[in-house]
Amino acid sequence: MELSNNLILIIVITSVATFVSRFLGALTAENINVKSKIFHWFNYVAYSILAALIARMIIFPAGALSEATLLIRLIVVGISVTVFILSKKNLVLPTVISFILLTFLANTISY
Amino acid sequence: MIHSKSYLLGLKSLIGIRSPALALACSFIALGALFKQAGFNIQQSLGSSLFTYALPGQLVMTESYLIGASILNIFLSVWLVNFRLYPMTVSLFPILKHKSQPRWKYYLSCHFIAVASWLIMKSEYEKINKKFRLDFWIGIGSGTLTTAVFSTFLGYSLSDYLSQEMMIGLAIVNPVYFLCMMIGAMNDVKTRIAVISGIILGPIFYLISPEWSILLGGIIGGSLAFLIKVKKNGTI
Numbered sequence A: 001m002e003l004s005n006n007l008i009l010i011i012v013i014t015s016v017a018t019f020v021s022r023f024l025g026a027l028t029a030e031n032i033n034v035k036s037k038i039f040h041w042f043n044y045v046a047y048s049i050l051a052a053l054i055a056r057m058i059i060f061p062a063g064a065l066s067e068a069t070l071l072i073r074l075i076v077v078g079i080s081v082t083v084f085i086l087s088k089k090n091l092v093l094p095t096v097i098s099f100i101l102l103t104f105l106a107n108t109i110s111y
Numbered sequence B: 001m002i003h004s005k006s007y008l009l010g011l012k013s014l015i016g017i018r019s020p021a022l023a024l025a026c027s028f029i030a031l032g033a034l035f036k037q038a039g040f041n042i043q044q045s046l047g048s049s050l051f052t053y054a055l056p057g058q059l060v061m062t063e064s065y066l067i068g069a070s071i072l073n074i075f076l077s078v079w080l081v082n083f084r085l086y087p088m089t090v091s092l093f094p095i096l097k098h099k100s101q102p103r104w105k106y107y108l109s110c111h112f113i114a115v116a117s118w119l120i121m122k123s124e125y126e127k128i129n130k131k132f133r134l135d136f137w138i139g140i141g142s143g144t145l146t147t148a149v150f151s152t153f154l155g156y157s158l159s160d161y162l163s164q165e166m167m168i169g170l171a172i173v174n175p176v177y178f179l180c181m182m183i184g185a186m187n188d189v190k191t192r193i194a195v196i197s198g199i200i201l202g203p204i205f206y207l208i209s210p211e212w213s214i215l216l217g218g219i220i221g222g223s224l225a226f227l228i229k230v231k232k233n234g235t236i
Helices: A003-030 A037-059 A063-067 A070-086 A092-110 B004-014 B021-038 B042-051 B055-067 B071-082 B085-090 B103-112 B115-127 B130-161 B164-185 B189-208 B213-227
Strands: none
Touching: A003 B042, A003 B055, A003 B071, A003 B085, A003 B103, A037 A070, A037 B085, A037 B115, A037 B164, A037 B189, A037 B213, A063 B021, A063 B164, A070 A092, A070 B164, A092 B021, A092 B164, B004 B130, B021 B042, B021 B055, B021 B130, B021 B164, B042 B055, B042 B130, B055 B071, B103 B130, B115 B130, B115 B164, B164 B189, B189 B213
8 A cells, every 4th residue: 555645544534533532522422411420420430540641741752852861851750849839830941941941851861 | 693792702712821832833844844754745735734733643644655555544543632622612612602693613623623713712711701601712722823834834945944943942842832721721620630630641651552541541540530520629
Protein backbone atom coordinates (compact mmCIF):
# COMPACT_ATOMS: atom_id res chain seq x y z
CA MET A 1 0.00 0.00 0.00
CA GLU A 2 1.20 3.49 -0.83
CA LEU A 3 1.57 5.33 2.49
CA SER A 4 1.05 8.90 1.31
CA ASN A 5 -2.21 8.02 -0.44
CA ASN A 6 -3.35 6.49 2.79
CA LEU A 7 -2.60 9.52 4.89
CA ILE A 8 -5.79 11.41 4.04
CA LEU A 9 -7.82 8.27 4.74
CA ILE A 10 -6.00 7.89 8.06
CA ILE A 11 -6.82 11.50 9.03
CA VAL A 12 -10.48 10.99 8.09
CA ILE A 13 -10.67 7.70 10.03
CA THR A 14 -9.06 9.32 13.08
CA SER A 15 -11.52 12.22 12.92
CA VAL A 16 -14.52 9.88 12.62
CA ALA A 17 -13.28 7.66 15.46
CA THR A 18 -12.98 10.78 17.62
CA PHE A 19 -16.26 12.45 16.65
CA VAL A 20 -18.25 9.26 17.34
CA SER A 21 -17.62 9.62 21.10
CA ARG A 22 -18.49 13.32 21.13
CA PHE A 23 -21.65 12.84 19.08
CA LEU A 24 -22.89 9.83 21.05
CA GLY A 25 -22.23 11.90 24.17
CA ALA A 26 -24.42 14.70 22.82
CA LEU A 27 -27.20 12.20 21.99
CA THR A 28 -27.02 10.56 25.43
CA ALA A 29 -27.04 13.98 27.12
CA GLU A 30 -30.43 14.79 25.55
CA ASN A 31 -32.11 12.35 27.92
CA ILE A 32 -30.11 13.15 31.02
CA ASN A 33 -31.24 15.57 33.67
CA VAL A 34 -28.68 17.61 35.63
CA LYS A 35 -30.28 16.52 38.89
CA SER A 36 -30.27 12.79 38.09
CA LYS A 37 -27.95 10.24 39.70
CA ILE A 38 -26.61 9.10 36.34
CA PHE A 39 -25.49 12.67 35.59
CA HIS A 40 -23.55 12.78 38.85
CA TRP A 41 -21.97 9.43 38.13
CA PHE A 42 -20.85 10.59 34.67
CA ASN A 43 -19.55 13.81 36.23
CA TYR A 44 -17.26 12.05 38.72
CA VAL A 45 -16.17 9.49 36.13
CA ALA A 46 -15.21 12.32 33.75
CA TYR A 47 -13.17 14.09 36.43
CA SER A 48 -11.49 10.83 37.40
CA ILE A 49 -10.71 9.91 33.77
CA LEU A 50 -9.10 13.31 33.20
CA ALA A 51 -7.08 12.94 36.39
CA ALA A 52 -5.94 9.48 35.27
CA LEU A 53 -5.01 10.89 31.85
CA ILE A 54 -2.98 13.74 33.36
CA ALA A 55 -1.17 11.37 35.75
CA ARG A 56 -0.34 9.06 32.83
CA MET A 57 0.95 11.98 30.72
CA ILE A 58 3.36 12.92 33.52
CA ILE A 59 4.39 9.48 34.85
CA PHE A 60 4.30 7.41 31.63
CA PRO A 61 4.65 10.02 28.88
CA ALA A 62 4.72 9.28 25.17
CA GLY A 63 7.04 11.10 22.78
CA ALA A 64 9.51 13.87 23.63
CA LEU A 65 8.62 14.10 27.32
CA SER A 66 9.84 10.56 27.94
CA GLU A 67 13.39 11.79 27.30
CA ALA A 68 13.34 13.70 30.61
CA THR A 69 13.68 11.49 33.69
CA LEU A 70 10.72 10.90 36.01
CA LEU A 71 12.47 12.79 38.80
CA ILE A 72 12.96 15.90 36.65
CA ARG A 73 9.35 15.76 35.42
CA LEU A 74 8.06 15.50 38.99
CA ILE A 75 10.28 18.39 40.15
CA VAL A 76 9.05 20.63 37.32
CA VAL A 77 5.40 19.69 37.95
CA GLY A 78 5.84 20.20 41.71
CA ILE A 79 7.35 23.67 41.29
CA SER A 80 4.70 24.69 38.75
CA VAL A 81 1.82 23.57 40.98
CA THR A 82 3.38 25.44 43.93
CA VAL A 83 3.57 28.58 41.78
CA PHE A 84 -0.09 28.07 40.80
CA ILE A 85 -1.19 27.90 44.43
CA LEU A 86 1.04 30.78 45.60
CA SER A 87 -0.02 33.03 42.70
CA LYS A 88 -3.68 32.71 43.72
CA LYS A 89 -4.53 30.39 40.86
CA ASN A 90 -2.81 32.17 38.01
CA LEU A 91 -2.67 29.58 35.21
CA VAL A 92 -0.40 31.36 32.75
CA LEU A 93 2.55 31.74 35.15
CA PRO A 94 2.98 28.02 36.06
CA THR A 95 2.69 26.97 32.40
CA VAL A 96 5.37 29.45 31.30
CA ILE A 97 7.62 28.41 34.20
CA SER A 98 7.18 24.70 33.45
CA PHE A 99 8.30 25.22 29.83
CA ILE A 100 11.35 27.35 30.71
CA LEU A 101 12.39 25.10 33.60
CA LEU A 102 12.13 21.81 31.71
CA THR A 103 13.78 23.19 28.56
CA PHE A 104 16.64 24.46 30.74
CA LEU A 105 16.96 21.21 32.71
CA ALA A 106 16.80 19.04 29.58
CA ASN A 107 19.49 21.23 28.05
CA THR A 108 21.75 21.13 31.12
CA ILE A 109 21.50 17.41 31.56
CA SER A 110 22.20 16.50 27.97
CA TYR A 111 25.61 18.19 28.23
CA MET B 1 -29.22 32.09 15.89
CA ILE B 2 -26.43 32.85 18.30
CA HIS B 3 -26.45 35.20 21.27
CA SER B 4 -23.42 37.29 20.43
CA LYS B 5 -22.90 38.74 23.88
CA SER B 6 -22.62 35.27 25.44
CA TYR B 7 -20.53 34.06 22.52
CA LEU B 8 -18.05 36.90 23.03
CA LEU B 9 -17.99 36.29 26.77
CA GLY B 10 -17.03 32.67 26.05
CA LEU B 11 -14.39 33.77 23.57
CA LYS B 12 -12.99 36.12 26.22
CA SER B 13 -12.07 33.18 28.44
CA LEU B 14 -9.04 32.86 26.16
CA ILE B 15 -7.48 36.00 27.60
CA GLY B 16 -6.38 36.75 31.14
CA ILE B 17 -4.59 34.80 33.84
CA ARG B 18 -6.77 31.72 33.51
CA SER B 19 -6.39 31.45 29.74
CA PRO B 20 -5.88 28.01 28.22
CA ALA B 21 -4.47 29.55 25.02
CA LEU B 22 -0.80 29.29 25.93
CA ALA B 23 -0.97 25.68 27.12
CA LEU B 24 -3.00 24.72 24.08
CA ALA B 25 -0.59 26.56 21.78
CA CYS B 26 2.46 24.78 23.25
CA SER B 27 1.03 21.32 22.76
CA PHE B 28 -0.21 21.97 19.22
CA ILE B 29 3.08 23.66 18.24
CA ALA B 30 4.80 20.43 19.32
CA LEU B 31 2.22 18.43 17.34
CA GLY B 32 2.74 20.58 14.23
CA ALA B 33 6.49 20.00 14.43
CA LEU B 34 5.91 16.27 14.88
CA PHE B 35 3.61 16.19 11.80
CA LYS B 36 6.35 17.82 9.71
CA GLN B 37 8.93 15.30 10.92
CA ALA B 38 6.51 12.45 10.20
CA GLY B 39 6.17 13.61 6.58
CA PHE B 40 2.66 15.14 6.64
CA ASN B 41 2.05 18.12 4.37
CA ILE B 42 0.64 21.38 5.74
CA GLN B 43 -2.95 20.74 4.57
CA GLN B 44 -2.96 17.29 6.18
CA SER B 45 -1.55 18.70 9.42
CA LEU B 46 -4.09 21.52 9.67
CA GLY B 47 -6.90 19.20 8.57
CA SER B 48 -6.03 16.77 11.35
CA SER B 49 -6.12 19.47 14.05
CA LEU B 50 -9.33 20.98 12.66
CA PHE B 51 -11.29 17.75 12.20
CA THR B 52 -9.88 15.51 14.94
CA TYR B 53 -8.93 18.16 17.51
CA ALA B 54 -7.92 15.71 20.24
CA LEU B 55 -4.24 15.53 21.02
CA PRO B 56 -3.87 11.95 22.36
CA GLY B 57 -5.74 10.58 19.33
CA GLN B 58 -3.62 12.60 16.92
CA LEU B 59 -0.45 11.28 18.58
CA VAL B 60 -1.71 7.69 18.32
CA MET B 61 -2.58 8.32 14.66
CA THR B 62 0.93 9.61 13.90
CA GLU B 63 2.63 6.71 15.66
CA SER B 64 0.36 4.18 13.94
CA TYR B 65 1.03 5.77 10.56
CA LEU B 66 4.78 5.63 11.10
CA ILE B 67 4.74 1.94 11.99
CA GLY B 68 2.34 1.20 9.12
CA ALA B 69 -0.65 -0.02 11.15
CA SER B 70 -3.84 -1.07 9.35
CA ILE B 71 -6.80 1.29 8.99
CA LEU B 72 -8.93 -0.88 11.29
CA ASN B 73 -6.21 -0.86 13.93
CA ILE B 74 -5.92 2.91 13.72
CA PHE B 75 -9.69 3.33 14.04
CA LEU B 76 -9.85 1.09 17.11
CA SER B 77 -6.85 2.55 18.93
CA VAL B 78 -7.95 6.15 18.28
CA TRP B 79 -11.52 5.33 19.34
CA LEU B 80 -10.26 3.79 22.56
CA VAL B 81 -7.86 6.60 23.42
CA ASN B 82 -10.48 9.28 22.69
CA PHE B 83 -13.42 7.48 24.28
CA ARG B 84 -13.00 9.73 27.33
CA LEU B 85 -14.80 12.35 25.21
CA TYR B 86 -18.03 10.37 25.66
CA PRO B 87 -18.32 10.72 29.47
CA MET B 88 -16.98 14.27 29.14
CA THR B 89 -19.82 15.22 26.76
CA VAL B 90 -22.49 13.42 28.80
CA SER B 91 -21.36 15.25 31.94
CA LEU B 92 -21.24 18.65 30.23
CA PHE B 93 -24.11 18.94 27.74
CA PRO B 94 -27.00 18.55 30.21
CA ILE B 95 -25.88 21.81 31.86
CA LEU B 96 -25.98 23.57 28.46
CA LYS B 97 -29.52 22.42 27.72
CA HIS B 98 -32.25 24.94 27.08
CA LYS B 99 -35.50 24.45 25.20
CA SER B 100 -34.95 27.60 23.14
CA GLN B 101 -31.72 26.23 21.61
CA PRO B 102 -31.95 24.22 18.36
CA ARG B 103 -30.56 20.68 18.32
CA TRP B 104 -28.10 21.19 15.48
CA LYS B 105 -26.13 23.60 17.65
CA TYR B 106 -25.53 20.78 20.14
CA TYR B 107 -24.62 18.28 17.41
CA LEU B 108 -22.06 20.62 15.86
CA SER B 109 -20.62 22.14 19.02
CA CYS B 110 -19.90 18.75 20.58
CA HIS B 111 -16.82 18.87 18.33
CA PHE B 112 -15.39 21.50 20.73
CA ILE B 113 -15.25 19.03 23.64
CA ALA B 114 -11.65 18.90 24.85
CA VAL B 115 -10.01 18.92 28.27
CA ALA B 116 -9.31 22.67 28.46
CA SER B 117 -12.71 23.85 27.18
CA TRP B 118 -14.49 21.27 29.34
CA LEU B 119 -12.74 22.41 32.53
CA ILE B 120 -13.45 26.08 31.75
CA MET B 121 -17.14 25.44 31.05
CA LYS B 122 -17.46 23.36 34.23
CA SER B 123 -15.98 26.13 36.35
CA GLU B 124 -17.91 29.00 34.73
CA TYR B 125 -21.38 27.72 33.83
CA GLU B 126 -23.12 28.74 37.03
CA LYS B 127 -22.37 32.38 36.26
CA ILE B 128 -23.98 32.17 32.81
CA ASN B 129 -27.69 32.54 32.06
CA LYS B 130 -29.10 29.07 31.27
CA LYS B 131 -30.64 30.28 28.06
CA PHE B 132 -27.28 31.30 26.58
CA ARG B 133 -24.89 28.74 28.04
CA LEU B 134 -24.64 26.97 24.69
CA ASP B 135 -23.58 30.22 23.00
CA PHE B 136 -21.00 30.80 25.72
CA TRP B 137 -19.75 27.25 25.09
CA ILE B 138 -19.50 27.86 21.33
CA GLY B 139 -17.44 30.96 22.16
CA ILE B 140 -14.93 28.98 24.25
CA GLY B 141 -14.91 26.15 21.72
CA SER B 142 -14.36 28.16 18.57
CA GLY B 143 -11.59 30.11 20.33
CA THR B 144 -9.75 27.03 21.55
CA LEU B 145 -10.13 25.17 18.24
CA THR B 146 -8.81 28.19 16.30
CA THR B 147 -5.85 28.40 18.69
CA ALA B 148 -5.12 24.70 18.14
CA VAL B 149 -5.23 24.94 14.34
CA PHE B 150 -3.15 28.11 14.23
CA SER B 151 -0.57 26.60 16.61
CA THR B 152 -0.32 23.48 14.44
CA PHE B 153 0.54 25.81 11.55
CA LEU B 154 3.09 27.61 13.71
CA GLY B 155 4.72 24.37 14.88
CA TYR B 156 4.81 22.98 11.35
CA SER B 157 6.51 26.16 10.09
CA LEU B 158 8.94 26.45 13.00
CA SER B 159 9.81 22.74 13.08
CA ASP B 160 13.41 23.28 11.93
CA TYR B 161 14.06 25.86 14.64
CA LEU B 162 12.74 23.85 17.60
CA SER B 163 15.51 22.06 19.48
CA GLN B 164 14.86 18.69 21.09
CA GLU B 165 15.10 20.36 24.51
CA MET B 166 12.37 22.79 23.52
CA MET B 167 10.19 19.93 22.30
CA ILE B 168 10.58 18.30 25.73
CA GLY B 169 9.77 21.62 27.42
CA LEU B 170 6.66 22.11 25.26
CA ALA B 171 5.39 18.64 26.15
CA ILE B 172 5.18 19.36 29.90
CA VAL B 173 3.05 22.51 29.53
CA ASN B 174 -0.27 20.81 28.80
CA PRO B 175 -0.19 18.31 31.70
CA VAL B 176 0.89 21.14 34.04
CA TYR B 177 -1.99 23.35 32.89
CA PHE B 178 -4.52 20.51 33.19
CA LEU B 179 -3.24 19.53 36.63
CA CYS B 180 -3.46 23.12 37.92
CA MET B 181 -7.00 23.47 36.50
CA MET B 182 -8.01 20.20 38.13
CA ILE B 183 -6.64 21.33 41.49
CA GLY B 184 -8.59 24.56 41.06
CA ALA B 185 -11.76 22.55 40.33
CA MET B 186 -11.56 20.38 43.46
CA ASN B 187 -14.08 22.40 45.42
CA ASP B 188 -16.02 19.59 47.06
CA VAL B 189 -15.09 16.33 48.78
CA LYS B 190 -16.51 14.06 46.07
CA THR B 191 -14.67 15.80 43.24
CA ARG B 192 -11.49 15.57 45.30
CA ILE B 193 -11.98 11.82 45.73
CA ALA B 194 -12.64 11.44 41.99
CA VAL B 195 -9.51 13.40 41.01
CA ILE B 196 -7.14 11.87 43.56
CA SER B 197 -8.26 8.30 42.92
CA GLY B 198 -7.90 8.91 39.15
CA ILE B 199 -4.35 10.18 39.67
CA ILE B 200 -3.48 7.08 41.72
CA LEU B 201 -5.38 4.42 39.74
CA GLY B 202 -4.48 5.62 36.22
CA PRO B 203 -0.73 4.94 36.52
CA ILE B 204 -1.29 1.70 38.52
CA PHE B 205 -3.59 0.27 35.83
CA TYR B 206 -1.12 1.42 33.19
CA LEU B 207 1.25 -1.25 34.46
CA ILE B 208 -1.43 -3.89 33.76
CA SER B 209 -3.00 -2.55 30.57
CA PRO B 210 -1.77 0.71 28.98
CA GLU B 211 -4.74 0.91 26.57
CA TRP B 212 -7.49 0.49 29.15
CA SER B 213 -5.78 2.12 32.15
CA ILE B 214 -7.35 5.57 31.83
CA LEU B 215 -10.91 4.37 31.26
CA LEU B 216 -10.70 1.72 33.96
CA GLY B 217 -9.01 4.02 36.47
CA GLY B 218 -11.56 6.74 35.75
CA ILE B 219 -14.63 4.49 35.96
CA ILE B 220 -13.49 2.96 39.25
CA GLY B 221 -12.30 6.28 40.72
CA GLY B 222 -15.46 8.09 39.60
CA SER B 223 -17.75 5.35 40.93
CA LEU B 224 -15.92 5.46 44.24
CA ALA B 225 -16.54 9.22 44.50
CA PHE B 226 -20.17 8.68 43.47
CA LEU B 227 -20.82 5.97 46.06
CA ILE B 228 -19.08 7.48 49.06
CA LYS B 229 -21.47 9.17 51.43
CA VAL B 230 -20.50 12.68 52.45
CA LYS B 231 -21.93 14.17 55.64
CA LYS B 232 -23.31 17.70 55.66
CA ASN B 233 -20.24 19.03 57.46
CA GLY B 234 -18.09 17.82 54.57
CA THR B 235 -16.53 14.74 56.20
CA ILE B 236 -16.83 11.20 54.90
